[in-house]
Amino acid sequence: MSKQMQNIPIAKPWIGELEAEAARRAIMSGWVTQGPEVAAFEQEFAAYVGANHACAVSNCTTALHLALLAVGVQPGDEVITVSHSYIATANSIRYCGAIPVFVDIEPQTYNINPLLIEDAISERTRAILIVHQMGMPCDLKAILDIAHRYGLPVIEDAACAIASEILWEGKWEKIGKPHGDIACFSFHPRKVITTGDGGMITTNNPEWDQQFRLWRQHGMSVPDTVRHGAKQVIFESYPMLGYNYRMTDIQAAVGREQLKRLPEIVERRRYLAQRYHDQLADIPGLKLPTEPTRAKSNWQSYCVRLPDSCNQLQVMQVMLDAGIGTRRGIMCAHREPAYCHETWSCGSDRLTESEQAQDHAILLPLFHQMSKQEQDAVVNELKTVYQMQR
Numbered sequence: 001m002s003k004q005m006q007n008i009p010i011a012k013p014w015i016g017e018l019e020a021e022a023a024r025r026a027i028m029s030g031w032v033t034q035g036p037e038v039a040a041f042e043q044e045f046a047a048y049v050g051a052n053h054a055c056a057v058s059n060c061t062t063a064l065h066l067a068l069l070a071v072g073v074q075p076g077d078e079v080i081t082v083s084h085s086y087i088a089t090a091n092s093i094r095y096c097g098a099i100p101v102f103v104d105i106e107p108q109t110y111n112i113n114p115l116l117i118e119d120a121i122s123e124r125t126r127a128i129l130i131v132h133q134m135g136m137p138c139d140l141k142a143i144l145d146i147a148h149r150y151g152l153p154v155i156e157d158a159a160c161a162i163a164s165e166i167l168w169e170g171k172w173e174k175i176g177k178p179h180g181d182i183a184c185f186s187f188h189p190r191k192v193i194t195t196g197d198g199g200m201i202t203t204n205n206p207e208w209d210q211q212f213r214l215w216r217q218h219g220m221s222v223p224d225t226v227r228h229g230a231k232q233v234i235f236e237s238y239p240m241l242g243y244n245y246r247m248t249d250i251q252a253a254v255g256r257e258q259l260k261r262l263p264e265i266v267e268r269r270r271y272l273a274q275r276y277h278d279q280l281a282d283i284p285g286l287k288l289p290t291e292p293t294r295a296k297s298n299w300q301s302y303c304v305r306l307p308d309s310c311n312q313l314q315v316m317q318v319m320l321d322a323g324i325g326t327r328r329g330i331m332c333a334h335r336e337p338a339y340c341h342e343t344w345s346c347g348s349d350r351l352t353e354s355e356q357a358q359d360h361a362i363l364l365p366l367f368h369q370m371s372k373q374e375q376d377a378v379v380n381e382l383k384t385v386y387q388m389q390r
């Protein structure tokens, strides 16, 4: 008999009537681009992560671009980062005309290896851009120690890390507080909460926050919201080159509802991740993700490492045939044509852990609405193909 048809996607946003109602509220208000909903979302987001300032933008890629500009990254500069990330991380560096210098990852956390950072620093290094990959916090303490010694700003790519936590001077704190200089978040549907597309920049530096607000709105001196509400005619000016990196009020209204759901979402994800740990622990040779004692992941992705004897593509295909969506390990930017053809592109001999992770890891389905039965089906299918491959 053929397998019962099932469809378990890799991810699925938890979004519904409340968000639809919020979007309706924004639309019916008559003000649909960046306005009061964005302002409220920013305040609520800043309060949630514990940051002094939060500035909403169109997505995390534009957030990273502005963060790098704010810390002074200029053409010809170098920025230390990882290749093992979604390509947007490295792209944001190139938007500034700067060169990404790739550092390898730790195989256990899939995050930048702090022990390798110092060797990558040169006199052209202007910043360090770290990634809390798949929601697992980096070893921020070790990274900041190095950064402070060299006087380098640290930007956190927290695209996947909303609600992730680190143990900071004896207290659990949210990623985005921020512990580096600036943290950048994404609300793409593949992340833990979504606004369709969207991003947020958090910082404790009021000047940078002001700068973000100008840049995201064409460098406009007087925002349209202020001119709209004014009793006197006001002319705006454009003192600097800006961008259109705004979030709309429709998105922000949705984001505010998503933020309310966040504690429940994270609790559920942590529960399901623990269930994967328990059920997959007895598969020989399968490496499960490890959470350092200093970190709590939001489990944006649950990533397992197959032994070298397993064929990653085949495992994924068998699972897909059974109606289960998986993804391979996180990509490596340095292997893509957009990168490997550049003269400054670094050799892959230094990035073996990054490549190993891409080639041998697979991401399993994990989403809020996932039932125990669905999760059991994933576990059973993985166990079955594992037997076949050995």
Ligand SMILES: *Cc1c(COP(=O)(O)O)cnc(C)c1O
Residues within 6 Å of the ligand: 059, 060, 061, 062, 085, 086, 088, 089, 131, 133, 157, 159, 160, 185, 186, 187, 188, 198, 199
């Ligand atoms: C998703 C992601 C981005 C890009 O986020 P967008 O909001 O889609 O621009 C950047 N960095 C990392 C690590 C990501 O996972």
